[in-house]
Structure formats: structure tokens, C-alpha cells
Amino acid sequence: FPGWSLGPDGSIVVATGNDDALGLYACTPYNSYGTAGASPPTRVLLKDPPAFTVRPKEEYFQEVGRELVIPCTARGDPPPTVTWVKLGSAGKSGARVDANSSLVFRPLAKEQHGVWECRASNAVAHVSTATSVHVLGTSPHAVTNVSVLPLLLAANISWEPGFDGGYFQRFSVWYSPLAKHLPRAHRDWVSLSVPAGAQHLLVENLQPDVSYQFSVLAQNKLGSGPFSQIVTSVPRGFPLTTVPPEPPAVTVRIFLAPPRALRANETARGVLLQWEPPGQLSAALSGYALELRQDKGGWEVLDRSIPSTKTQVLVPGLIKDAFYEFRLVAFAGSYISDPSNTVNVSTAGMEVYPSRTQLPELLPQPVLAGVIGGICFLSVAVIFSTVAACIMNRRRAARLRKRRQGRSPRALAE
Numbered sequence: 001f002p003g004w005s006l007g008p009d010g011s012i013v014v015a016t017g018n019d020d021a022l023g024l025y026a027c028t029p030y031n032s033y034g035t036a037g038a039s040p041p042t043r044v045l046l047k048d049p050p051a052f053t054v055r056p057k058e059e060y061f062q063e064v065g066r067e068l069v070i071p072c073t074a075r076g077d078p079p080p081t082v083t084w085v086k087l088g089s090a091g092k093s094g095a096r097v098d099a100n101s102s103l104v105f106r107p108l109a110k111e112q113h114g115v116w117e118c119r120a121s122n123a124v125a126h127v128s129t130a131t132s133v134h135v136l137g138t139s140p141h142a143v144t145n146v147s148v149l150p151l152l153l154a155a156n157i158s159w160e161p162g163f164d165g166g167y168f169q170r171f172s173v174w175y176s177p178l179a180k181h182l183p184r185a186h187r188d189w190v191s192l193s194v195p196a197g198a199q200h201l202l203v204e205n206l207q208p209d210v211s212y213q214f215s216v217l218a219q220n221k222l223g224s225g226p227f228s229q230i231v232t233s234v235p236r237g238f239p240l241t242t243v244p245p246e247p248p249a250v251t252v253r254i255f256l257a258p259p260r261a262l263r264a265n266e267t268a269r270g271v272l273l274q275w276e277p278p279g280q281l282s283a284a285l286s287g288y289a290l291e292l293r294q295d296k297g298g299w300e301v302l303d304r305s306i307p308s309t310k311t312q313v314l315v316p317g318l319i320k321d322a323f324y325e326f327r328l329v330a331f332a333g334s335y336i337s338d339p340s341n342t343v344n345v346s347t348a349g350m351e352v353y354p355s356r357t358q359l360p361e362l363l364p365q366p367v368l369a370g371v372i373g374g375i376c377f378l379s380v381a382v383i384f385s386t387v388a389a390c391i392m393n394r395r396r397a398a399r400l401r402k403r404r405q406g407r408s409p410r411a412l413a414e
Helices: 248-255 365-413
Strands: 004-006 012-014 023-025 042-044 048-054 059-063 068-070 073-077 081-086 103-105 114-121 126-136 144-151 154-160 170-177 190-193 200-203 212-220 231-233 260-267 270-276 287-294 300-307 312-315 323-332 343-346
Touching: 048 114, 048 126, 059 068, 068 126, 144 212, 144 231, 154 170, 154 212, 170 200, 260 323, 260 343, 270 323, 287 312, 300 312
Parallel strands: 059 126
Antiparallel strands: 004 012, 023 042, 048 073, 068 103, 081 114, 114 126, 144 154, 154 200, 170 190, 170 212, 212 231, 260 270, 270 312, 287 300, 287 323, 323 343
8 A cells, every 4th residue: 555664673654544554464474484373463443633622712811719711622532531731830729620621710819820731632642732821910920030241330130020910010129249248238138119111120339349149029009929039140340260159048048047936826916926036147137028828829928027126926917718828037137048937827717807919918098098087087076066065055054044043133022
């Protein structure tokens, strides 16, 4: 048949499988002495590889907390098995697959944002198709591909924005020197706002012969996303071969231990977190930063300005019937500690106020101003009513006295 050939090892190669290839086959080896007989027969069957009958759309946009169903079905012979995988992440992140091979998010969470792949496979072949899930109504995702271009006493920071959560996002660049001794006191991270729409920033007036660490933070109306990876760089002219920059992780482990014995207690006002200061300090402790994640999602910064003198903080406004994890990091000068132990908090059955976001901050200033104004107005109204009542009572008493005095002379005259 056209397209058929015999391989050097005795195998038959069929270039295009069709009905001509169906049937029973046997192989008979022989040489100059003859043959020992044919092999047992084998049957050739034609099977169909998987083919998608319903493909997911290229993109899906849905609000966090709502339901999202993404269809994906395939046919083949034998019938293929359909599975879903999130690219770049282990596990399904809480998603499930129903009886129709559709991917179901109920409810949709922030960490389920990303690219999902539908795979159909049987004994013949494997095929796949991908779709992007965009979760709206969340804080921003971390920026990626942070790069630093060293310049003369300056550095140009550039990055690729993460998903904005459905809201306009702005960026800030955070940097800090890594040198042990500086000509001037510089113990805290410095933040610089990035102009709207920009994806790079020039950081100027850097110290010569000092290595710096840089990170980028994204924010939108719902809060801050996680910090980007920390990138270390040195302004141009620094002799790299003399004092190579140290990786931030190694510096953290050497100079600062993490906070100890982090624990959580439920109170009437919220969850009270308590801890003990780091056991080993080679520099003055600058403060703490509290991180959290909800339902095994990504870590986010809740409060980055906890004073070093505090050993407890109250966390109000948790979502009811949710699972939270908290951890703490310490700052000492330009060094950041490893995270503390993680504490788990479940709000199932707790009397907490529901919140649209993971952890809302204090009331916005316009709302707070309205509340205070209302209270002040109510107080003035009560005071005014009380004064008016006192004046009316005094006038009424004065009229009664005049009437009594008028009656007394007539009684004496009689």
C-alpha cells in the first residue's frame, strides 16, 4: 500500500492510518536455514485521538466571591479523560471539576487568578487548551521581572505590573542601603511614589561604594498587594570585585532573628495577636510588619508600621466563616528578619463584622468626618433643647408667681 514500508528491524511503518491497516498481522522470521514459524497474530484497530467539542473562551472576568464555571468537553475513542491544571501553581487552589468536565470556582478567590489549562487524554494522544481567569475586586498582584540598571550615583528601576484587581493601581519603589556603616543615619526603608502610568523610576542621590536593595509595591483602592522580590544593586563605579553585594536572604539570617512565640486570642473587639521580640539583635529594632493570607491564598502586608515597643496588636473586621493565617517580620535598620511562626485563626462561629475586603483599615476620612459631624450636631441639638426647656420652665414659674401675688392683695382687702 502507498505509504507502507518495512523498517530495518523488521517492523512495518504505516505513514497514514486508514481502513487499509485494519486486520490481523503476524511476523515470520527466517534465515538461510528456514524459519521457526510465525509469531502470534496481533490485531490492528483504529482509534480516534481526543478532540475538543466545547472549548473555554480565551479570557474570563468575574468578581471575587462569586461563582465562575468554565466549560470544557472532548470526545475520542476511547473516551478521553479531561483534567484541569493551573499553570505555574501546584494544586487547584480550591477549584473543582464537575461531572461535565467544567471547571467550577465557588466562590472565586484572588489566588485563582491566572492561566488554567484543560487537558484531554486517552491511549492515542493528549491535547490541551488554555484560558485566562481574571479575578476582579481584589488588591493588586505583585509586580514581576524587577530589574535595576546601575548608573552614576543612581539606579533606574523597571518592572512589569501584575494584575490590578480591576481597579487603577499605582506603584511605589522602596529601597534601603545594605552597608553596615553610613556617613549619615539611615535605618528605615525609603519609598518613592511612581508617576501614574509609569513602569520605571530613576532613584537618584545614592551613596557611592554602597550596595542597595530595591523592591516595588503596588496599591489600588482596596489596599496594597505583596512586595515584589528584593533586587540588590550597586551604583556605577563601585568595585564589584572588591565587595560583592550580599544576597538579602543571607543578610537577614545573619543579623536579625524573627519575632518569637506569635499567638492569637479571640476578644470582643477582634483577634488579639501577641508575640515576643527577636532573641538576637545586632542593631536597634525599628519595628514590625504584619502579614496575612486568607484561605491559603497569597501573603499580603496588613500593617508595616508597628512600633518596636509593641508586643501585641488588635486585628478587627475579619470576614465571618473564613480561615486566616498571620505571621510577623521584624525590621532592624536596613535588615528584614525571616517570618515568625504562623498562627491560624478561624472565624467560624465568631461574632465579627463582615467585610468586603480581606481586612479593611479604619473608616475612610469622608465617612469618619460625617460620623463625627453627625455626633456633634446631635450633641448641639440636645444642649439647645435642654436650654430651651429650662427657659420655658422659668417663664412659667414667673407667671405663676405673678398670679399668686395678684391674688394675695385681694384676699387681704376682703
